[in-house]
Amino acid sequence: MIFEMFRPVHRWIWCDAERRAHKLLRFGETETDGGRDLVRASETTPDSLLRRLYLEHAIDEHRHGVMFRRRGNEILRSLAPGSNSSFQADWLAPSGHGVDDLRVDEEPDEALLAFLHLSEKNAADRFSVYRDVLENDIPTRAIFEEILRDEVFHMNYTLTQLARVSPQRHGRTLWYERLRRIWKSYLRMAAALGAVMGGFILTVQYFVILPPFAWLAKRAERRESPGWAPVSPQPNRPLQRQY
Amino acid sequence: MLKKRGAVQRKVIMLGSSFGSIAELAGGLWRSDSGKRWLVPLAVFLSVTGIVLAVAATVEALAPFVYSIF
Amino acid sequence: MKILGVSAHYHDSAAALVIDGVPVCAVQEERLSRRKGDASFPLSAIQWCLDHACLEPDALDAVVYYERPMLKFERILTCALRAFPHSWRAFPKAMQNSLGERVWVRGIISSHLGVPSSRILFTEHHQSHAAAAFLTAPTRRAAILTTDGVGEWATLAVGHGERKPDGNTEITLLREIRFPHSLGMLYSTFTAYLGFAVNEDEYKVMGLAGYGRPTMVDQVRRVIRRTPDGAFTLDLGYFEFHTTTERSYSDRFVELFGPPRNSYEPIDLETAEGQRFADCAASVQRVLEDTLVDIARTLHQETGLTDLCLGGGVALNGVANTRILAESGFERVFVPSAPGDAGCALGAALYADRIHFHNPDRDVPDHPFWGPPADGVELARLAREDGHRFEELDDSTLIEQTADDLAAGRVVGWMDGALELGPRALGHRSILAAPHAVAMRDRLNRDIKFREEFRPFAPAVSIEAADRYFELPPGGARLARFMSGVFPVRKEWRQRLAAVTHVDGTARVQVLEHDMAPRLHTLLEAYGRRSGIPVLLNTSFNLAGEPIVNRVVEGYTTFRRSGxxxxxxxxxxxxKRASPLANAKEEVTCSRSVERSSAR
Incomplete structure (x- = not known):
């Protein structure tokens, strides 16, 4: 629904050929990464039916990755040399659904199925908007069409398998997974905000505290001669020391 | 079999040893024949800052607030 | 005495266990976590090593980390100060990376393993490389040359080692070249410039070099200059790796060599632009080789020793290793199977055992197979569950059948015994194929490895037949034991070994002794009886972007997803039941019908 509201924004993002190419290439990487995680899931599940389905899903993701990359490269090749789109707007038009914030080998099947179901649903919503705004680029639109067909299969199998492996609690598992996604979104935001604040503090320190030390460091560097430096004998460097 | 410890417990153990590590850094710089004694105050100051960064990395939910101690 | 070695936090983390002076097991974290180049603290690898030896962490006499984290931190801080104010963007990131976790290694080890601080030791990065190279090599005395991107300060170190008759061991590093002057960083900068992934794709630059001519050597020599004492310095005006985290090369570098390659664009060697990239690769490769040969030659003259042990990531450059063997004066050159940081886990543990604890010297088994074993029973179970046709055969029948498969042009995924330590598949986790036709190389690149067409595949040959097909100089077979050298394919065989012969007529051959991998050796002979040539194409058992497979289930999923x-x-x-493509479609149809029936 949210993606629908931003349809004009997506139309603007996708109208630029170079931006489109880079986006497709990035989508290709995300799909391939997601495929690898699904392979991992297929290797770790004790359920043989799920192993087959995860593997099939992984093969689909790999194929999607190849399609995205191929199309992205086609568009890039068709552009005039030197063309450059400076703004990629990655956060406005996110890619597919890599399973990158989930340690697949540590998750029980029901949690993974719920996660995959919601991720596929989310990706399908986004991809259908992207498909709709690509009416002037028929080959790219066709790729999204094809991928959307696969996403329907992925959404269905994850839901039915969730009902199979967790017949009593699958509804609760889905809700739990929805809440976990919100919590994870908060954690991502908190970590990003923390990183920004940490970066800001360190940048302030850099300009306020470092200058005299930088002067001393540069002076010391000038005294160093280029080339070989002797290594002090081993007895002077006991292994208990971290320095 | 490795004992499973919670993130907070591990961080407490890690921080417990960090002061010894900072002392090693300072001592190493002081003894170093490369003449870097002048770097000791900065290295120690940044390492202490680093302890805060390490705490923030552990308790990601509180990360934005940990920096308020500055 | 039980010593655990650990390398972590930069690239390719690993753990290794040495008991009573002999390695018992070692494994890279990526092989267990399935994340290529996994640099995280190697908990899974440590866990596996302890389980394998039935040890509790309390039983460890020492845990040795492969470098000194505080010395490294001092280097990072000093470099940021020297580059002030240009380092303002890099400084917060560098501090967050270092101080968030990497400098607190003693605490990390304590918190995960519960061992007291007094049992945690630290070697220097190049000591670890030196130990991994010297203490695993079958030599009593050797010169040592280690070179990589950077450790703490050192980027290249030379010295010598001796295993004395009284059981004592000495490793002496004489001198070093310090950051930012680094052959590894130079090569990585060109790797980035050529659109490949740093710390991962350097071997692609070496492969690409074969297609180029070293027409830009003069330009490269402006970037790296020799010093009067025989070392070298980088002209830092051409680089940015020491001031930013975004880019390795500067605008001046681009002015000198032209626009960098877009990593998404395939290299088309038919175009002038593609040829420029190949020439660029050939030029930096030439300068790297010249510099290393020169340093090795001086080391040979200085030590008077006949053996040289090479360590550090740059020792993965087989072309340079071969020139060192041919031109430096050393008679034998030893390169371990894991000369990079993963091998440092083993090196650090061995260094502590021999040098710190003064334990008597022990011979280290001369093979790379230190990881988890492959279990054929597991494959039978998976195949049974998934309804695939499989056979359980006795050894000789299996090998004869596999030789038949290879002779019929089939591609074989081969899992046998313990996993290799290091980036090369040396016969226990390999994809094998007939080495004769270019079509096979193209098929492997297209349907199995999903990778660039210009990259060559390696051959494996039995030591008895190696000289017949490859021009191996004295000492060449040793260098080729772990695929560490590149040698000419004899002219008369190039056409019949087209899938493994690079465009310049060379091959990164593995020369196999029976004792190292008996089943593969027997397979080579069986294949030789069928084809007349006991040589097989041997490439690592993985798909592009993935680590080499470890467990059988990983081999199985790779088998299912590829040709x-x-x-x-x-x-x-x-x-497989049909052709790869038909099979993939059949699998999809089958699974979807399974899904539909279970949904009903």
Missing amino acids: IDVLVAGQTRLT
């Missing part, structure tokens, strides 16, 4: 025709693990042989 591999036959999978062999232990005594079990699994085949």
Whole structure:
């Protein structure tokens, strides 16, 4: 629904050929990464039916990755040399659904199925908007069409398998997974905000505290001669020391 | 079999040893024949800052607030 | 005495266990976590090593980390100060990376393993490389040359080692070249410039160099200059790796060599632009080789020793290793199977054992197989559950059948015994194929490895037949033991070994002794009886962007996702029912019908 509201924004993002190419290439990487995680899931599940389905899903993701990359490269090749789109707007038009914030080998099947179901649903919503705004680029639109067909299969199998492996609690598992996604979104935001604040503090320190030390460091560097430096004998460097 | 410890417990153990590590850094710089004694105050100051960064990395939910101690 | 070695936090983390002076096991974290180049603290690897030896962490006498984190931190801080104010963007990131976790290694080890601080030791990065190279090599005295991107301060170190008759061991590093002057960083900068991934794709630059001519050597020599004492310095005006985290090369570098390659664009060697990239690769490769040969030659003259042990990531450059063997004066050159940081886990543990604890010297088994074993029974179970045709055969029948498969042009996934330590598949986790036709190389690149067409595949040959097909100089077979050298394919065989012969007529051959991998050796002979040439194409058992497979289930999923025709693990042989493409479609149809029926 949210993606629908931003349809004009997506139309603007996708109208630029170079931006489109880079986006497709990035989508290709995300799909391939997601495929690898699904392979991992297929290797770790004790359920043989799920192993087959995860593997099939992984093969689909790999194929999607190849399609995205191929199309992205086609568009890039068709552009005039030197063309450059400076703004990629990655956060406005996110890619597919890599399973990158989930340690697949540590998750029980029901949690993974719920996660995959919601991720596929989310990706399908986004991809259908992207498909709709690509009416002037028929080959790219066709790729999204094809991928959307696969996403329907992925959404269905994850839901039915969730009902199979967790017949009593699958509804609760889905809700739990929805809440976990919100919590994870908060954690991502908190970590990003923390990183920004940490970066800001360190940048302030850099300009306020470092200058005299930088002067001393540069002076010391000038005294160093280029080339070989002797290594002090081993007895002077006991292994208990971290320095 | 490795004992499973919670993130907070591990961080407490890690921080417990960090002061010894900072002392090693300072001592190493002081003894170093490369003449870097002048770097000791900065290295120690940044390492202490680093302890805060390490705490923030552990308790990601509180990360934005940990920096308020500055 | 039980010593655990650990390398972590930069690239390719690993753990290794040494008991009573002999390695018992070692494994890279990526092989267990399935994340290529996994640099995280190697908990899974440590766990596996302890389980394998049935040890509790309390039983460890020492845990040795492969470098000194505080010395490294001092280097990072000093470099940021020297580059002030240009380092303002890099400084917060560098501090967050270092101080968030990497400098607190003693605490990390304590918190995960519960061992007291007094049992945690630290070697220097290049000491670890030196120990990994010297203490695993079958030599009593050798010169040592280690070179990589950077450790703490050192980027290249030379010295010598001796295993004395009284059981004592000495490793002496004489001198070093310090950051930012680094052959590894130079090569990595060109790797980035050529659109490949740093710390991962350097071997692609070496492969690409074969297609180029070293027409830009003069330009490269402006970037790296020799000093009067025989070392070198980088002209830092051409680089940015020491001031930013975004880019390795500067605008001046681009002015000198032209626009960098877009990593998404395939290299088309038919175009002038593609040829420029190949020439660029050939030029930096030439300068790297010249510099290393020169340093090695001086080391040979200085030490008077006949053996040289090479360590550090740059020792993965087989072309340079071969020139060192040919031109430096050393008679034998030893490169371990894991000369990079993963091998440092083993090196650090061995260094502590021999040098710190003064334990008597012990011979280290001369093979790379220190990881988890492959279990053929597991493959039979998977095949049974998934309804695939499989056979469980006795050893000789299995090998004869596999030789038949290879002779019929089938591609075989081969899993046998313990996993290799290091980036090369040396016969226990390999994809094998007939080495004769270019079409096979193209098929492997297209349907199995999903990778660039210009990259060559390596051959494996038995030591008895190696000289017949490859021009191996004295000492060449040793260098080729772990695929560490590149040698000419004899002219008369190039056409019949087209899938493994690079465009310049060379091959990164593995020369196999029976004792190292008996089943593969027997397979080579069986294949030789059929084809007349006991040589096989041997490439690592993985797909592009993935680590080499470890467990059988990983081999199985790789087999299912690629054009591999036959999978062999232990005594079990699994085949595909139809052509790879048809099979993939059949699988999809089958699974979707399974899904639909279960949904009803």
